[in-house]
Amino acid sequence: MDTQAYSTWLEIDLDAIRDNVRAISRMTDTKVMAVIKANGYGHGTLQVARAATEAGAEWCGVARMEEALALRENGIDSEIMVLGYTPPVLIPEAIAKDIHVAIYDRGMAKAYAEEARKVAGRLRAHLKIETGMGRLGMMPKKAAEFLAAYHNEAQIDVDGIFTHFARADEPQVEMTAQQLGRFTRLLDQLRQAHLCPPMVHSANSAAVLNYPEAHFDLVRPGIAIYGLNPSPESPLPAGFRPALTWKARLTSVRTLPPGHGVSYGSKYVTTREERIGVIPVGYGDGYRRAPGQQVLVRGHKVDVVGQVCMDQCMLQLDGVPDAMPGEEVVLLGSQDGARISADDLADKYHTINYEVVCGLADRLPRIYLNA
Ligand SMILES: Cc1ncc(COP(=O)(O)O)c(C=O)c1O
16 A cells, blocks of 8 residues: 555555444344445445445445445446435436435325336335434325335335434433334334335444344444444444544644744644644544644644644644654554544534544545455
């Protein structure tokens, strides 16, 4: 791996992704849909799709049709499902490329059926049920009537039914049991009426860990395949590992005199002679203007000082007097036994680890290990 040409880059270990997918398969004993929307949670859609399918994921789940089409165009031949909204004009493409879509109301189904009729094709759809997320989904009481109407519909095969949990990452909260109750009562009713679609799914990563009864025929893990915790209350068990490391090179190391301002606004002022380093990473890369951030230099945690700029930020290097321009710094990941996790950064940003990795800018070069 040659990183000489880069000043900052991401290293993504595809073996970690493969091992995490295999760990989920072992835990669930069902089919796996690897959720790789939003550029594979920042890790790279196509590379993650390849690794996940090599490790046995039979499905890839994305948010938008553009993502699904990019996977097909680049040779991913697993089942692919768009979990979010698909504009009706894209239905002919969905049919041509054998991509499953989500349906959640009758008007939408009608529009999709019309588009499918124009190309004399059959659309493969999964009915999304609202059980408590309050986002997309048909109310359970409308599902039987809908499925009866579409049972013999020439243009749409409803071959799946699914729901999504709002709080599965908070295992102590009742809400997921309630959502599951609503969903399973509906499934029972549909089975009795011979209307239940063949494939049932509901579990995100947190439900994979906390609710075995939610595994059904297929699980839909996202964050866990990247080796990141669904939440601090739902950490991954041993055996999972993060795939991503964010590195940069020190581009400058200088000793500044006492009373010298550092970065915009001079929010940080040296109190003595201080060794100040620079790394070429900033908010343009997804490294935010948040106080209290640290990076790893020679296995030591050092403070980021002064405001983070668009493309650069400064480090207090007194604790690592030998640090030299050109050497590697780790912003996210491990170095010589020390570690900064996506959870650590999320804590500084008052957000969740999902947002940290999804926020990694496109301009960051992504280097794939074990490709
Ligand atoms: C419908 C659906 N299923 C599964 C997932 C995967 O969730 P997680 O990354 O928490 O495993 C998502 C992601 O938000 C989703 O929207």
